[in-house]
Amino acid sequence: MELYYLTAHQLHDMLIKKEISAEEITRAVFGRIEAVEDKIRAYVTLTRETAERQAREVDKSIAAGEKISPLAGIPIAIKDNMCTAGVRTTCASKILYNFVPPYNATVIERLNEALSVMTGKTNMDEFAMGSSTENSAFFTTCNPWDTDRVPGGSSGGSAAAVAAGETIVALGSDTGGSIRQPASYCGVVGLKPTYGSVSRFGLVAYASSLDQIGPITRDVTDCALVFNAISGHDPQDSTSAPYDQPDYTSYLTGDIKGLKIGVPKEYMGEGIDPAVREVIRETVKVFSGLGAQVEETSLPHSEYALPAYYLLATAEASSNLARYDGVRYGYRYKEAEDIVDMFMKTRSEGFGAEVKRRIMLGTYALSAGYYDAFYNQALKVRTLIKGDFDQAFEKYDLLLSPVAPGPAFKRGEKIADPLQMYMVDICTLSINLAGIPAISLPGGFVNKLPVGLQLIGKPFGEGDILRAAYAFEQSGARCCKLNLLQV
Amino acid sequence: MISLKEVEHVALLGRLKLTEEEKKLYSKQLSDILEHARKLQDLDTANVPPTSHVLPLQNVFREDRTGEHMTTEKVLANAPDRQDDYFKVPRIL
Numbered sequence: 205m206e207l208y209y210l211t212a213h214q215l216h217d218m219l220i221k222k223e224i225s226a227e228e229i230t231r232a233v234f235g236r237i238e239a240v241e242d243k244i245r246a247y248v249t250l251t252r253e254t255a256e257r258q259a260r261e262v263d264k265s266i267a268a269g270e271k272i273s274p275l276a277g278i279p280i281a282i283k284d285n286m287c288t289a290g291v292r293t294t295c296a297s298k299i300l301y302n303f304v305p306p307y308n309a310t311v312i313e314r315l316n317e318a319l320s321v322m323t324g325k326t327n328m329d330e331f332a333m334g335s336s337t338e339n340s341a342f343f344t345t346c347n348p349w350d351t352d353r354v355p356g357g358s359s360g361g362s363a364a365a366v367a368a369g370e371t372i373v374a375l376g377s378d379t380g381g382s383i384r385q386p387a388s389y390c391g392v393v394g395l396k397p398t399y400g401s402v403s404r405f406g407l408v409a410y411a412s413s414l415d416q417i418g419p420i421t422r423d424v425t426d427c428a429l430v431f432n433a434i435s436g437h438d439p440q441d442s443t444s445a446p447y448d449q450p451d452y453t454s455y456l457t458g459d460i461k462g463l464k465i466g467v468p469k470e471y472m473g474e475g476i477d478p479a480v481r482e483v484i485r486e487t488v489k490v491f492s493g494l495g496a497q498v499e500e501t502s503l504p505h506s507e508y509a510l511p512a513y514y515l516l517a518t519a520e521a522s523s524n525l526a527r528y529d530g531v532r533y534g535y536r537y538k539e540a541e542d543i544v545d546m547f548m549k550t551r552s553e554g555f556g557a558e559v560k561r562r563i564m565l566g567t568y569a570l571s572a573g574y575y576d577a578f579y580n581q582a583l584k585v586r587t588l589i590k591g592d593f594d595q596a597f598e599k600y601d602l603l604l605s606p607v608a609p610g611p612a613f614k615r616g617e618k619i620a621d622p623l624q625m626y627m628v629d630i631c632t633l634s635i636n637l638a639g640i641p642a643i644s645l646p647g648g649f650v651n652k653l654p655v656g657l658q659l660i661g662k663p664f665g666e667g668d669i670l671r672a673a674y675a676f677e678q679s680g681a682r683c684c685k686l687n688l689l690q691v
Numbered sequence: 692m693i694s695l696k697e698v699e700h701v702a703l704l705g706r707l708k709l710t711e712e713e714k715k716l717y718s719k720q721l722s723d724i725l726e727h728a729r730k731l732q733d734l735d736t737a738n739v740p741p742t743s744h745v746l747p748l749q750n751v752f753r754e755d756r757t758g759e760h761m762t763t764e765k766v767l768a769n770a771p772d773r774q775d776d777y778f779k780v781p782r783i784l
Contacts, residue, residue, distance in 0.1 A: 306765040400746045413744050442751040443744070511728035522705060529706070531778050533769035543783045548708040560707055564698070564717055565724060567705040581731045583741030588734065590742055622720055623727060639745025663745075 207232035208369040226262035226277030246365035250324040276319035281371035284325035287406035296340035299554030309406020326361030356386030381632025384644035388607035388656025399639035400445030403438030411520035466501035471605035483648035522566030611653035
């Protein structure tokens with residue numbers, strides 16, 4: 205198989221056996237980018253020169269007989285909402301079109317320490333607000349499985365790049381499903397970690413109490429390796445949790461005998477494509493066959509998650525995005541009469557339609573007279589939703605559900621109706637409200653399009669998630685393997 | 692229903708200048724979304740505390756000591772307009 209379609213752990217083995225060099229890997233990936241990027245459009249910015257230089261450094265380390273980390277020399281694509289010193293970070297927004305961060309996000313520092321090789325910055329829905337990358341101010345990314353379809357979002361560029369061989373692994377961010385849903389649509393693995401397990405320092409904020417960075421990879425082993433590298437306490441993020449970080453690869457045993465898995469019935473209801481439900485029922489059989497105990501359960505407040513999420517996320521966004529005023533960085537409207545005029549015209553020209561809509565909604569929810577009815581009520585409902593999960597996890601180690609109601613949809617299909625687009629996140633956003641971890645991994649196909657299954661864990665229960673995901677992947681019962689995409 | 696007047700008020704609070712078309716569109720779309728959100732009122736939450744944050748972390752402090760900070764040049768490097776060591780903006784008063 206071509207180098208650009210291998211996994212990080214396969215390439216690592218080849219590197220330490222000196223069968224290939226890091227520079228060859230990087231060249232192979234950039235060769236692939238040259239061949240298919242016109243059709244996929246996964247990247248906003250490519251960083252080939254630095255990548256090749258970084259790769260040569262890794263080759264020097266190997267030649268000097270140094271022990272290298274599992275991610276050394278491995279190409280990684282970064283969603284364009286994580287700050288990269290000296291490399292443009294746009295959030296796919298006109299308002300940050302020229303922003304060059306003076307510092308690195310903590311995840312970037314950690315990847316640099318691991319000597320991984322950044323390929324570039326990937327496309328996304330503007331400020332991570334969206335489920336299709338159609339809200340990018342620059343262009344829409346295409347799904348490598350069917351280029352008429354969206355790759356999902358908001359981390360659509362990262363997921364498409366991993367699926368199309370335009371990188372080996374990637375980072376995304378997930379506020380309501382933005383790692384898991386594109387992973388599902390593109391047939392790759394995406395982990396949304398426990399809130400607080402990965403530092404948000406240097407991640408451009410959308411909704412601070414929900415945002416979390418996580419890996420997008422081709423298999424579960426790579427997911428564990430990337431998560432190992434980026435997780436852990438960071439004093440620069442006051443919401444970063446101090447916890448004992450295990451080696452997540454130690455959970456990849458293949459043994460899940462006796463594991464208790466609940467399937468919440470609310471996630472298998474009418475809003476879910478029957479073909480997707482069938483895929484999930486098939487995966488239940490696989491888990492049972494592997495020795496897990498699977499049964500139906502209930503998360504009774506599920507139907508309230510979507511409205512609660514959209515009020516809380518937009519309220520936080522309206523406050524977070526107040527910083528874009530044209531004063532210190534980014535786009536500025538030049539012919540303003542006074543400063544308020546400058547603020548208003550800068551923001552109106554700099555933000556796209558969905559971002560403005562969410563600022564409006566969030567501002568409304570927080571404004572005098574509506575605060576209690578909307579924002580405060582949503583915070584209370586968040587408590588109830590979290591309580592549902594706490595209760596379920598008294599009985600189960602994991603929960604299993606679809607990731608999205610259907611496979612990837614066509615470009616333009618949902619963009620005119622915001623509420624219909626929001627529905628796409630119905631199976632994922634409760635997890636962010638509860639702050640718990642969940643993975644999306646390839647579970648099967650509907651109309652030749654990949655469909656993900658979601659495994660949801662307890663707070664800091666990524667180990668159990670990875671254990672079950674690995675056992676499922678290794679069982680080979682479903683087509684988990686990456687198809688060689690003809691794009 | 693969110694009236695055009697309410698849309699204008701909220702837009703001003705959010706420092707957004709909307710076109711007439713945008714005002715009409717957001718009036719309708721925000722009404723639809725908020726109508727959906729009214730569902731939350733069905734729940735009795737009188738005795739439910741709000742969750743603004745899932746982690747049991749409070750008052751995270753660091754040691755109060757001096758350290759390195761970013762140079763003025765670095766801070767100003769992205770400025771749309773500057774004069775000497777300041778960000779320059781249109782008149783305020």
